[in-house]
Amino acid sequence: NAGVTQTPKFRVLKTGQSMTLLCAQDMNHEYMYWYRQDPGMGLRLIHYSVGEGTTAKGEVPDGYNVSRLKKQNFLLGLESAAPSQTSVYFCASSSTGFFYMNTEAFFGQGTRLTVV
Amino acid sequence: SQQGEEDPQALSIQEGENATMNCSYKTSINNLQWYRQNSGRGLVHLILIRSNEREKHSGRLRVTLDTSKKSSSLLITASRAADTASYFCATAFYNQGGKLIFGQGTELSVKP
Numbered sequence: 258n259a260g261v262t263q264t265p266k267f268r269v270l271k272t273g274q275s276m277t278l279l280c281a282q283d284m285n286h287e288y289m290y291w292y293r294q295d296p297g298m299g300l301r302l303i304h305y306s307v308g309e310g311t312t313a314k315g316e317v318p319d320g321y322n323v324s325r326l327k328k329q330n331f332l333l334g335l336e337s338a339a340p341s342q343t344s345v346y347f348c349a350s351s352s353t354g355f356f357y358m359n360t361e362a363f364f365g366q367g368t369r370l371t372v373v
Numbered sequence: 374s375q376q377g378e379e380d381p382q383a384l385s386i387q388e389g390e391n392a393t394m395n396c397s398y399k400t401s402i403n404n405l406q407w408y409r410q411n412s413g414r415g416l417v418h419l420i421l422i423r424s425n426e427r428e429k430h431s432g433r434l435r436v437t438l439d440t441s442k443k444s445s446s447l448l449i450t451a452s453r454a455a456d457t458a459s460y461f462c463a464t465a466f467y468n469q470g471g472k473l474i475f476g477q478g479t480e481l482s483v484k485p
Contacts, residue, residue, distance in 0.1 A: 261415075290472070290473070292475075297477065298477065299461065299475050299476055299477035299478055300416075300461070300475040302472055302473075302474065305472055315472065316474075347415055347416070349416075349473075351473070354465065354472075355403075355404070355406075355464070355465035355472065355473045359403075359404050359421055359423060361406060361418040361421060362406075362408075362416070362418065362463075362473055363418070364415035364416045364417070365415050366414060366415045367413075367414070367415055
């Protein structure tokens, strides 16, 4: 059981380039999330999805787009990368939302992105 | 910010000692969770405590929740070098829908 898998694990981009990060989960989870982690900032939510075909903005959505065409996949796109987007990106999934249900999040291993 | 705030930001102890980390939040919650992150890895769920619970145990972990003070603590007893990691509290707030919001974390170093 792979859980949550992120690809790629590392990437270096030049300013202005575009790329897509892929997150795949095999737990049939409805909810999926993209976070970024920066030193001293903890994890900040970029975008999330509450089911196939849905997406919503998190705390720091600017400069990113997402798509959830298949239930098991959640894609994070950077259309025109900027140095401020240098970060470690984590994907997570959960079976339900967190407020009403006592569920946990499952995380991928992260993608370390550097924009030069 | 409605996210959890953790204290201390960094903690260094000797193997065998206990480690206590604290988390405070600002609005009503239904549950609060703690996660561990080893260097360079993803987060791993440790324990969840419901708002109607005051204390919960899992192995060497003890979590308390004080909803009147809007705070939680994570105690790791008899720490080991392998406990060296960052620890995060996380919760969902009613007006934030189904999203999980994380604190900034406590970096724990356990010296052998």
